Amino acid sequence: MPATARAAAKPAPRASARLAAVPRSDNRLPLILDAAARFFSEKGFGYTSMRDIAGMAGMLPGSLYYHFASKEELLVAVYAEGVRRIKAVVEPALAKGGDPWTRLESACAAHLEGLLEDSTYGQVVIRVRPDDAPEVAARLVALRDEYEATFGQAIAALPLPPRTDRRALKLMLLGALNWSQTWYRSGKDSPQVLARRFVRLLRDPLDA
Amino acid sequence: MPATARAAAKPAPRASARLAAVPRSDNRLPLILDAAARFFSEKGFGYTSMRDIAGMAGMLPGSLYYHFASKEELLVAVYAEGVRRIKAVVEPALAKGGDPWTRLESACAAHLEGLLEDSTYGQVVIRVRPDDAPEVAARLVALRDEYEATFGQAIAALPLPPRTDRRALKLMLLGALNWSQTWYRSGKDSPQVLARRFVRLLRDPLDA
DNA sequence: CACTATAGCAAACAACTGTTTGTTTTTGGA
DNA sequence: TCCAAAAACAAACAGTTGTTTGCTATAGTG
Numbered sequence: 223m224p225a226t227a228r229a230a231a232k233p234a235p236r237a238s239a240r241l242a243a244v245p246r247s248d249n250r251l252p253l254i255l256d257a258a259a260r261f262f263s264e265k266g267f268g269y270t271s272m273r274d275i276a277g278m279a280g281m282l283p284g285s286l287y288y289h290f291a292s293k294e295e296l297l298v299a300v301y302a303e304g305v306r307r308i309k310a311v312v313e314p315a316l317a318k319g320g321d322p323w324t325r326l327e328s329a330c331a332a333h334l335e336g337l338l339e340d341s342t343y344g345q346v347v348i349r350v351r352p353d354d355a356p357e358v359a360a361r362l363v364a365l366r367d368e369y370e371a372t373f374g375q376a377i378a379a380l381p382l383p384p385r386t387d388r389r390a391l392k393l394m395l396l397g398a399l400n401w402s403q404t405w406y407r408s409g410k411d412s413p414q415v416l417a418r419r420f421v422r423l424l425r426d427p428l429d430a
Numbered sequence: 431m432p433a434t435a436r437a438a439a440k441p442a443p444r445a446s447a448r449l450a451a452v453p454r455s456d457n458r459l460p461l462i463l464d465a466a467a468r469f470f471s472e473k474g475f476g477y478t479s480m481r482d483i484a485g486m487a488g489m490l491p492g493s494l495y496y497h498f499a500s501k502e503e504l505l506v507a508v509y510a511e512g513v514r515r516i517k518a519v520v521e522p523a524l525a526k527g528g529d530p531w532t533r534l535e536s537a538c539a540a541h542l543e544g545l546l547e548d549s550t551y552g553q554v555v556i557r558v559r560p561d562d563a564p565e566v567a568a569r570l571v572a573l574r575d576e577y578e579a580t581f582g583q584a585i586a587a588l589p590l591p592p593r594t595d596r597r598a599l600k601l602m603l604l605g606a607l608n609w610s611q612t613w614y615r616s617g618k619d620s621p622q623v624l625a626r627r628f629v630r631l632l633r634d635p636l637d638a
Numbered sequence: 639c640a641c642t643a644t645a646g647c648a649a650a651c652a653a654c655t656g657t658t659t660g661t662t663t664t665t666g667g668a
Numbered sequence: 669t670c671c672a673a674a675a676a677c678a679a680a681c682a683g684t685t686g687t688t689t690g691c692t693a694t695a696g697t698g
Binding site for chain 4 (some may be wrong): 273
Binding site (some may be wrong): 442452453456457458489490492493497 | 671674675677678679695
């Protein structure tokens with residue numbers, strides 16, 4: 223799918239010898255990020271062309287390369303912003319009061335919010351597989367891990383029976399939440415409702 | 431990504447007027463399917479070219495079109511075989527004796543087996559999104575649903591407290607299992623061990 | 639007002655994509 | 669042995685891909 227994939231040095235904002243580069247006020251970089259996030263989240267990384275993105279941002283394909291050295295670098299930027307945004311909703315949820323189970327439920331609801339519906343940046347983080355951009359895969363994984371650690375705190379705080387496998391619990395819950403991108407349809411159950419159901423299934427004893 | 435995407439009629443095995451078409455003994459079609467399954471599972475649908483597949487099958491790109499009308503039709507064939515194989519391991523697991531919880535655990539282990547490690551066909555079913563092949567997306571979804579119904583039986587048989595949301599339970603468990611493709615690393619915990627852990631987390635009361 | 643860094647345009651590039659077409663080889667049944 | 673069907677080859681097609689290059693406009697600072 224990539225025509226050529228040679229590593230390219232970053233040509234972007236170069237600093238002059240004595241003065242820091244200062245961006246203009248009519249900076250259209252956010253527009254590019256928005257367009258990329260929209261396409262990456264809806265069609266995936268590989269199915270999105272630089273022309274798609276440039277078109278939606280109202281500029282020519284080549285112009286994107288002033289801001290990003292490559293398509294993959296653009297992905298990194300979107301990915302990073304995605305992680306930032308999910309953390310921005312989950313961390314407050316964790317900081318809120320209530321018992322650990324309630325806080326976990328809030329965190330799950332926040333996670334789903336940052337991942338479904340209109341949160342295109344968040345969707346990218348879950349949808350795009352790091353291997354799709356080999357050159358920067360390691361950085362994407364690092365970004366994802368960074369967030370998952372945040373989520374892990376909610377589980378670490380849980381009062382659980384002595385021998386409970388918390389790692390498995392995290393993998394299970396996070397997997398269930400992330401996979402919701404596959405079956406979730408807007409207009410049906412809200413993220414909050416889903417989070418409540420999932421957490422309840424874990425908390426309440428199912429064995430009759 | 432598709433250069434041209436006009437709908438093409440199926441040119442493949444055409445039956446003569448009076449005699450059923452009989453395939454040759456040196457039929458290399460399975461080879462094609464194997465190669466496609468391997469690439470689709472490892473690189474994804476969009477990142478795999480017909481040249482990749484043809485190369486691994488030891489033939490020229492154009493020759494694939496004797497067997498399949500399009501790349502998407504080839505995907506359908508692999509997908510169908512994938513569903514067949516997963517069912518082939520899960521259904522026996524369900525038929526085995528034991529209480530419903532044990533049977534569910536067996537089904538989960540089987541599901542994971544058909545989805546991780548060397549089961550390239552099964553991996554395709556989970557990895558490839560139906561929207562990646564718009565022309566045949568509906569058929570892919572139908573195939574997936576067909577299997578998920580099978581899995582649903584294991585959950586329907588569970589003796590659960592009266593008001594338990596079985597649909598949510600299915601979505602949660604299946605999501606957790608499918609997402610394992612993201613973090614699973616061969617050589618660590620086996621599918622059986624993982625299945626046991628996940629089911630136990632659901633079954634045992636976590637609230638202390 | 640001059641000047642420099644920022645931002646973007648215009649046009650091309652080489653590589654790669656799925657697919658088609660006409661022809662050739664090979665097989666198995668009559 | 670003959671021959672139709674099956675299978676594959678060989679070579680091209682038109683379009684798309686990420687990216688590069690040289691040039692121009694514009695904004696903001698001294």
